[in-house]
Amino acid sequence: SQQGEEDPQALSIQEGENATMNCSYKTSINNLQWYRQNSGRGLVHLILIRSNEREKHSGRLRVTLDTSKKSSSLLITASRAADTASYFCATDGAGTALIFGKGTTLSVSS
Amino acid sequence: DTAVSQTPKYLVTQMGNDKSIKCEQNLGHDTMYWYKQDSKKFLKIMFSYNNKELIINETVPNRFSPKSPDKAHLNLHINSLELGDSAVYFCASSQARYSPLHFGNGTRLTVT
Numbered sequence: 552s553q554q555g556e557e558d559p560q561a562l563s564i565q566e567g568e569n570a571t572m573n574c575s576y577k578t579s580i581n582n583l584q585w586y587r588q589n590s591g592r593g594l595v596h597l598i599l600i601r602s603n604e605r606e607k608h609s610g611r612l613r614v615t616l617d618t619s620k621k622s623s624s625l626l627i628t629a630s631r632a633a634d635t636a637s638y639f640c641a642t643d644g645a646g647t648a649l650i651f652g653k654g655t656t657l658s659v660s661s
Numbered sequence: 662d663t664a665v666s667q668t669p670k671y672l673v674t675q676m677g678n679d680k681s682i683k684c685e686q687n688l689g690h691d692t693m694y695w696y697k698q699d700s701k702k703f704l705k706i707m708f709s710y711n712n713k714e715l716i717i718n719e720t721v722p723n724r725f726s727p728k729s730p731d732k733a734h735l736n737l738h739i740n741s742l743e744l745g746d747s748a749v750y751f752c753a754s755s756q757a758r759y760s761p762l763h764f765g766n767g768t769r770l771t772v773t
Contacts, residue, residue, distance in 0.1 A: 581759060584761060584762075588702075591767075592767070593665070593753075593765050593766045594751070594753075595764070596762060596763070643759040648694055648709050648758065651703075653701070
């Protein structure tokens with residue numbers, strides 16, 4: 552089934568460093584979304600990028616999309632301890648709801 | 662005001678029991694969903710409802726049944742609970758099928 556796969560599974564960095572997470576998917580999409588999940592909480596939508604867009608920014612977040620490689624990346628600049636969470640990409644497809652990847656667990660230490 | 666609220670937050674029960682999880686959204690969204698998150702954090706779509714009509718029913722056991730009394734509510738009923746049903750269940754809503762999802766904070770179900 553169509554599904555995003557995030558890479559790496561886990562990432563540990565220091566405050567102030569940049570964090571990059573990657574997502575690969577299998578079939579054509581209309582849009583790709585990134586979500587954050589703090590421990591014990593529901594997922595929170597971060598950003599949506601459409602298939603005809605290549606890059607999108609929101610605050611310290613930068614998302615890129617390469618439809619030819621079926622991949623996307625999420626860059627968090629100047630990470631903070633509060634960015635510690637799991638990050639998921641989600642893709643759509645004809646006749647389905649959003650399908651989520653397995654997530655990247657980001658740990659930012661001060 | 663909480664946009665998507667689900668109750669209870671924790672549910673501990675024994676095998677064979679029947680239980681329900683309630684979900685309500687006050688966002689005026691047309692579509693609601695149930696997702697299951699396992700111990701490895703993998704999220705799997707279970708059901709979605711659009712204007713009270715079931716539009717997706719993934720390959721989940723028929724022991725699971727969604728019920729939507731109105732557009733703002735989507736409850737999940739589970740019959741004859743099994744150990745493998747232990748997971749965190751998330752309710753979510755969206756304006757349209759592929760619009761950004763708004764999630765509740767989850768119900769952690771533990772079957773003993």
